[in-house]
Amino acid sequence: MNVARLFGVDVPHLKRRGGLAAVAAAIAIVTAVLAVGFAAFAGHIALSRRFDPEIAALIVAGSLLLIALIALVIARLVLNKAQREMKAAISSSAAVAFAPTALSLASRHTRLAAVVAAVGVGFWLARNATRR
Incomplete structure (x- = not known):
């Protein structure tokens, strides 16, 4: 995206x-x-x-x-x-409205944020690997 x-x-x-x-x-x-x-x-x-x-x-x-x-x-x-x-x-936009809430949640739950970030990066890499 x-x-x-x-x-x-x-x-x-x-x-x-x-x-x-x-x-x-x-x-x-x-x-x-x-x-x-x-x-x-x-x-x-x-x-x-x-x-x-x-x-x-x-x-x-x-x-x-x-x-x-x-x-x-x-x-x-x-x-x-x-x-x-x-x-x-x-x-x-929705992203700007959601950003402060997401940052607050990520700062309180660092392990969960790391897992979500890793899954997001993995998903992005898997999606873009077929394009190259």
Whole structure:
């Protein structure tokens, strides 16, 4: 049994979702960069008709910097929320709830804990011996 499963985390499911999310994010990033580039160029051309080209370039650059800062703040907020949700999922898992009780029991009954640990290791070795 995987340690992540004890905490209620399904790693293969996360890998599948993560792979799909990575491909979608890569496509979105490339198209967003192209869209922002063309929009900035179009904005520069439009502003060059009214202002000097240097001033128009500074206006476009400042606007893009402001958009980037707003996006970074939003990304930080989303990451903080995801981190809080992961902590809540781990703290509410059965393994974390049972761990203090198991440690207390193991400290009081060391021989029993040693037998249970030996049986667990033996079971794990027997299960993994056929995989190799």
